[in-house]
Amino acid sequence: MIINARMATFIDSFDTGNGAFLQELEKRAKNEQVPIIRPAMQSLLKLLLTVKRPERILEVGTAIGFSALLMSEYVPESCHITTIEKYEKRIPVAKENFLRAGKEKQITLLEGDAMEILKELEGPYDFIFMDAAKGQYIHFLPEVFRLLEKGGLLVSDNVLQEGELIESRFAVTRRNRTIHARMRDYLYTLKHHPQLVTDILPVGDGVTVSVKL
Ligand code: SAH
Numbered sequence: 001m002i003i004n005a006r007m008a009t010f011i012d013s014f015d016t017g018n019g020a021f022l023q024e025l026e027k028r029a030k031n032e033q034v035p036i037i038r039p040a041m042q043s044l045l046k047l048l049l050t051v052k053r054p055e056r057i058l059e060v061g062t063a064i065g066f067s068a069l070l071m072s073e074y075v076p077e078s079c080h081i082t083t084i085e086k087y088e089k090r091i092p093v094a095k096e097n098f099l100r101a102g103k104e105k106q107i108t109l110l111e112g113d114a115m116e117i118l119k120e121l122e123g124p125y126d127f128i129f130m131d132a133a134k135g136q137y138i139h140f141l142p143e144v145f146r147l148l149e150k151g152g153l154l155v156s157d158n159v160l161q162e163g164e165l166i167e168s169r170f171a172v173t174r175r176n177r178t179i180h181a182r183m184r185d186y187l188y189t190l191k192h193h194p195q196l197v198t199d200i201l202p203v204g205d206g207v208t209v210s211v212k213l
């Protein structure tokens with residue numbers, strides 16, 4: 001937990017939630033331990049999408065399709081969403097969910113490692129949602145930056161490592177040290193990039209919102 005748990009619960013208590021389909025999907029994700037965006041992040045995405053009204057979204061990390069489907073409800077009808085997933089067990093589940101929701105035309109799932117797929121993509125995208133393996137964000141960034149349109153938004157989830165990011169690297173378990181170093185590097189790079197304006201928000205599990213100049 002990054003912010004005070006009572007404050008997080010208080011803020012979440014005002015949330016009006018989602019429709020039946022997404023609610024069911026969220027429940028299923030919880031049961032099957034599929035990590036999906038939290039209510040605070042859902043709420044921030046809804047806000048950003050409503051302001052931005054993107055036409056081409058790229059998502060890195062589909063899981064079972066929850067966030068892609070959520071995003072599809074807050075964009076113009078003409079907006080297309082491309083989402084990348086490499087985990088074979090989750091790909092068919094995501095596809096089936098897109099079909100069941102009647103969104104199979106609006107959402108395209110690209111199967112494979114984002115590092116390879118990003119290189120092949122052409123773009124530009126006016127909204128990119130990064131929600132894959134935290135330790136890889138810094139490696140995805142050059143391609144993601146190339147694919148992002150000027151004025152486009154890059155939103156990255158889980159950037160504060162459950163709050164662990166503020167601890168000294170020596171206080172972090174060896175297992176998490178690589179992610180710790182790479183995520184600090186990612187935040188530094190986003191904040192110091194001459195063509196990006198970035199804010200680091202203590203929302204959910206930590207979020208950055210960047211705009212390309
Ligand atoms: N955005 C989803 C949750 C994504 S969880 C939602 O909120 O509904 C992160 C997903 O990223 C996992 O399913 C994982 O398999 C995938 N992932 C991690 N590294 C990846 C990579 N290099 N290429 C493609 N997918 C990746």
Ligand code: MG
Nearest residue numbers: 037131157158
């Ligand atoms: Mg996430």
